[in-house]
Amino acid sequence: QVQLVESGGGLVQPGGSLRLSCAASGFTLDYYGIGWFRQAPGKEREGVSCISSSDGSRYYMDSVKGRFTISRDNAKKTVYLQMNSLRLEDTAVYYCAVDRHIRSLCVLSPAAYDYWGQGTQVTVSS
Numbered sequence: 001q002v003q004l005v006e007s008g009g010g011l012v013q014p015g016g017s018l019r020l021s022c023a024a025s026g027f028t029l030d031y032y033g034i035g036w037f038r039q040a041p042g043k044e045r046e047g048v049s050c051i052s053s054s055d056g057s058r059y060y061m062d063s064v065k066g067r068f069t070i071s072r073d074n075a076k077k078t079v080y081l082q083m084n085s086l087r088l089e090d091t092a093v094y095y096c097a098v099d100r101h102i103r104s105l106c107v108l109s110p111a112a113y114d115y116w117g118q119g120t121q122v123t124v125s126s
Helices: none
Strands: 003-007 010-012 018-025 033-039 046-051 058-060 068-073 078-083 092-099 120-124
Touching: 003 092, 018 033, 018 092, 018 120, 033 068, 033 078, 046 068, 046 078, 058 068, 078 092
Parallel strands: 010 120
Antiparallel strands: 003 018, 018 078, 033 046, 033 092, 046 058, 068 078, 092 120
């Protein structure tokens, strides 16, 4: 069955870096868009970044542009989120998800995604 497992979260100081991984199984990663989302306490889940299956187009929420980079390794069935220059406001549980609809470009709306991982905690604190 479809499974997504996130890892790589942790505690980091402001300005630090983390690389999150999303290991996929039960489906062919190349075929579908993958998104990273986050949810802070008391806030709604928001789209951080996504990568399209068709041409690898990447999209980012405004607040992470220039700091975060999404990438995929289809051979390893893994999607990564490299997070640099982390800020206090990046603290959240981070989730990856797969959109198994046929789209030319990925979208950052959580409602578009079918399967989700369990999440990994990222805490930015001094």
